[in-house]
Amino acid sequence: MTADFGFRWDPNPDQEDFFGYWNRKQLWGELARLLEGRLVAKDDYLVGPPEFVTRSSYRGPRIGFRIEEQRWKLAYFLESDEPGRSSAE
Numbered sequence: 001m002t003a004d005f006g007f008r009w010d011p012n013p014d015q016e017d018f019f020g021y022w023n024r025k026q027l028w029g030e031l032a033r034l035l036e037g038r039l040v041a042k043d044d045y046l047v048g049p050p051e052f053v054t055r056s057s058y059r060g061p062r063i064g065f066r067i068e069e070q071r072w073k074l075a076y077f078l079e080s081d082e083p084g085r086s087s088a089e
Contacts, residue, residue, distance in 0.1 A: 001073055002066060002068045002073045002075045003068070004075075005074060006076035006077075006078065007076065007077055008021060009078065009081075018077075027077075027079060030079065031063070034048050034061060034063040035063065037050075038050055039065070040053050044067070045064040045065060045066045046064070046066075046072065047063065047064045047065075048064075049062070059080055059081040060080055061077070061078065061079045062078055063076065064076045
């Protein structure tokens, strides 16, 4: 993961780590689905799903990788554009 890895939109008032957050929100399946999918280039990132790049209206979960220390590293995994909105909505 990158040094500034992002996993939530809010300022994380409880200082919860990403494992706890993903467990609580039951996001492991969504993460696995995105990791199995196709990635496309967007700026300095490889992102998925491709709809995140091709559809301006896309608001669902997304994942992004970027090069850090000469390797591709996970930079973010976010569940949606709207905090509190599940990816199933």
